[in-house]
Amino acid sequence: MQLGADHVRVRVPATSANLGPGFDSLGLALALYDEVEVRLVASSDVVVEVHGEGAGNVPLGEDHLVVRALRRTMELAGAVPTGIHMTCHNVIPHGRGLGSSSAAVVAGIVAARALLAEPRAVDAATVLALATEFEGHPDNAAPAIQGGATVAWTTDEGPRAVGLDVDPTIEATVLVPDVRLATSRARAALPERVSHGDAAFTAGRAALLVEALARRPELLFDATEDRLHQPYRAAVLGASSELLKALRDEGVPATVSGAGPTVLVLAGPGHRARRDAVLADLVDETAGWRRISPGIDMTGARARRISGNPGALSSGSSGVTGRHVVPGSPAVRGGSMQ
Ligand SMILES: Nc1ncnc2c1ncn2[C@@H]1O[C@H](COP(=O)(O)OP(=O)(O)OP(=O)(O)O)[C@@H](O)[C@H]1O
Numbered sequence: 001m002q003l004g005a006d007h008v009r010v011r012v013p014a015t016s017a018n019l020g021p022g023f024d025s026l027g028l029a030l031a032l033y034d035e036v037e038v039r040l041v042a043s044s045d046v047v048v049e050v051h052g053e054g055a056g057n058v059p060l061g062e063d064h065l066v067v068r069a070l071r072r073t074m075e076l077a078g079a080v081p082t083g084i085h086m087t088c089h090n091v092i093p094h095g096r097g098l099g100s101s102s103a104a105v106v107a108g109i110v111a112a113r114a115l116l117a118e119p120r121a122v123d124a125a126t127v128l129a130l131a132t133e134f135e136g137h138p139d140n141a142a143p144a145i146q147g148g149a150t151v152a153w154t155t156d157e158g159p160r161a162v163g164l165d166v167d168p169t170i171e172a173t174v175l176v177p178d179v180r181l182a183t184s185r186a187r188a189a190l191p192e193r194v195s196h197g198d199a200a201f202t203a204g205r206a207a208l209l210v211e212a213l214a215r216r217p218e219l220l221f222d223a224t225e226d227r228l229h230q231p232y233r234a235a236v237l238g239a240s241s242e243l244l245k246a247l248r249d250e251g252v253p254a255t256v257s258g259a260g261p262t263v264l265v266l267a268g269p270g271h272r273a274r275r276d277a278v279l280a281d282l283v284d285e286t287a288g289w290r291r292i293s294p295g296i297d298m299t300g301a302r303a304r305r306i307s308g309n310p311g312a313l314s315s316g317s318s319g320v321t322g323r324h325v326v327p328g329s330p331a332v333r334g335g336s337m338q
């Protein structure tokens with residue numbers, strides 16, 4: 001596959017997976033964004049600059065997650081490898097249950113897609129399959145790609161996802177502690193088996209959550225109850241587990257965001273006063289907690305071509321040059337990829 005551009009910019013939202021009972025399937029895109037600018041260069045250099053979250057902690061070469069996802073997508077599309085100069089402006093906290101790894105993977109995939117002469121050769125199903133290959137489960141990747149709330153599932157042919165309606169009165173609030181919890185550690189806390197009763201309870205709540213999100217926010221408290229993962233993760237969640245209990249004891253629809261330790265509150269109009277009262281009492285923003293009300297992202301990952309001249313890749317030795325928007329350059333929107 002030929003390249004169609006040498007310089008692109010992508011933006012990918014944070015995501016909250018599970019939403020309580022939808023373990024590994026439900027997810028919601030949040031309007032907090034990582035932005036990545038990728039420039040292909042003629043040398044074999046891989047130069048990564050990271051600003052914001054993850055700066056100083058993530059690898060800066062071929063091992064960088066965005067670079068790995070970009071390389072994998074280019075390889076699948078049969079594009080000839082080149083050097084890469086990449087700048088990341090990260091806002092999504094790492095290891096907090098807000099889908100940072102998924103955002104990085106999706107950023108690499110949609111950047112690669114936008115660099116190709118025929119972006120549609122990497123179709124929506126392939127984008128989700130590639131992201132799931134990295135993540136192991138599609139629940140963060142689906143909303144990161146298409147925005148809004150999603151339900152994702154896996155078939156013999158690969159992962160699939162559909163969007164869900166979200167009532168516009170629902171507010172998402174995340175309480176982010178300053179401690180990290182690796183998803184792998186939170187998954188290691190899960191049992192091999194659960195009881196039929198707990199499985200049936202949670203399946204019912206997940207079905208109810210689809211209706212509560214779409215039209216009946218007053219049902220969000222019951223609809224966000226879970227018995228499949230949150231109880232088993234209490235020990236590794238620490239203070240987040242106590243905050244979750246305090247919110248739920250007061251009737252506030254709170255869940256663990258993804259694998260944690262962030263706590264997500266999904267509040268309809270009837271929940272707001274209690275939410276604000278509990279949070280004012282319990283969340284001390286001077287003691288390591290951040291309270292963010294990001295809004296729900298409804299568009300998902302976006303990529304934009306900055307320069308479409310891959311035939312003349314620069315040597316890469318002079319920094320980022322020639323940045324300009326090419327008139328008519330296609331805006332590639334992750335949510336509408338066919
Ligand atoms: N923007 C990024 N660039 C490079 N690496 C990243 C980036 N974001 C995340 N990572 C890698 O992914 C790790 C975090 O992934 P992990 O799955 O543990 O948590 P999460 O994705 O933030 O949360 P969750 O999966 O529960 O929503 C980081 O420690 C880092 O190694």
Ligand SMILES: N[C@@H](CCO)C(=O)O
Nearest residue numbers: 017023024183258259
């Ligand atoms: N469904 C995943 C989300 C985090 O990646 C989990 O709870 O482990």
